[in-house]
Amino acid sequence: MKKGKVIILVAPSGGGKTTLARRLFKDFEELKFSVSATTRPPRKGEVHGKHYYFLSDADFDQKIKDGEFLEWEEFYGGKKYGTLRSEVDKKLKSGYFVVLDIEVKGAVNIKDIYGDESLSLFIQPPSVDVLKQRLLDRGTEDDETLALRLERAKKELTYADQFDRVIINDDLDTAYSQVKEAVIKFMNQN
Numbered sequence: 001m002k003k004g005k006v007i008i009l010v011a012p013s014g015g016g017k018t019t020l021a022r023r024l025f026k027d028f029e030e031l032k033f034s035v036s037a038t039t040r041p042p043r044k045g046e047v048h049g050k051h052y053y054f055l056s057d058a059d060f061d062q063k064i065k066d067g068e069f070l071e072w073e074e075f076y077g078g079k080k081y082g083t084l085r086s087e088v089d090k091k092l093k094s095g096y097f098v099v100l101d102i103e104v105k106g107a108v109n110i111k112d113i114y115g116d117e118s119l120s121l122f123i124q125p126p127s128v129d130v131l132k133q134r135l136l137d138r139g140t141e142d143d144e145t146l147a148l149r150l151e152r153a154k155k156e157l158t159y160a161d162q163f164d165r166v167i168i169n170d171d172l173d174t175a176y177s178q179v180k181e182a183v184i185k186f187m188n189q190n
């Protein structure tokens with residue numbers, strides 16, 4: 001079977017990656033989600049092995065030592081997030097397009113590894129105020145993590161031009177049709 005390729009959806013937290021990724025999975029059966037590892041606790045409804053591999057600090061650190069991560073980052077009060085080499089490799093080998101939902105620095109690292117075998121889409125919220133409102137409406141953050149996420153978002157927005165395409169996520173349907181178009185074009189290359 002043909003080896004798959006990597007699709008990176010990158011945005012500040014609350015930018016809309018998860019929402020857009022869900023739509024992609026409904027539309028394309030050749031896409032598979034890369035389940036990351038994290039040391040943050042699960043949110044209501046999140047399932048180990050489906051949304052994340054929820055690890056203890058000790059287990060995460062052991063995987064760092066063993067070289068099991070393609071990339072990893074620490075943020076939001078010491079919480080770690082990382083892309084597992086085994087997770088991506090097994091899906092690529094099976095011929096799938098692997099979708100990564102990761103933050104900016106991790107995305108830059110993944111783009112460096114996979115180069116032309118990857119498509120990176122930067123999902124940009126219309127403004128920081130809109131981003132704040134979306135995070136408030138999502139209802140997943142306390143005051144402290146909301147402030148940390150927004151502070152980080154302001155820096156991350158300056159990295160947009162390092163990615164293959166910038167898609168403004170103002171109206172969701174418009175943003176999704178642009179994501180879909182870019183993904184179809186990428187899947188049909190070669």
Ligand code: ADP
Pocket residue numbers: 011012013014015016017018019020134135137138169170171172173175
């Ligand atoms: P991320 O995965 O990047 O952290 P989410 O997909 O969870 O972001 O989106 C953050 C919140 O904003 C969610 O509650 C989602 O329903 C909402 N949202 C995403 N895109 C839009 C949009 N275009 N218009 C309005 N709300 C949106």
Ligand code: 5GP
Pocket residue numbers: 011012013017036037040071072073081082083084101102103105106107
């Ligand atoms: P959340 O806590 O909202 O699920 O995720 C916080 C941020 O971590 C999001 O921007 C998400 O995309 C990012 N993230 C999730 N998994 C990974 C990963 O494996 N590596 C990196 N670098 N970031 C990740």
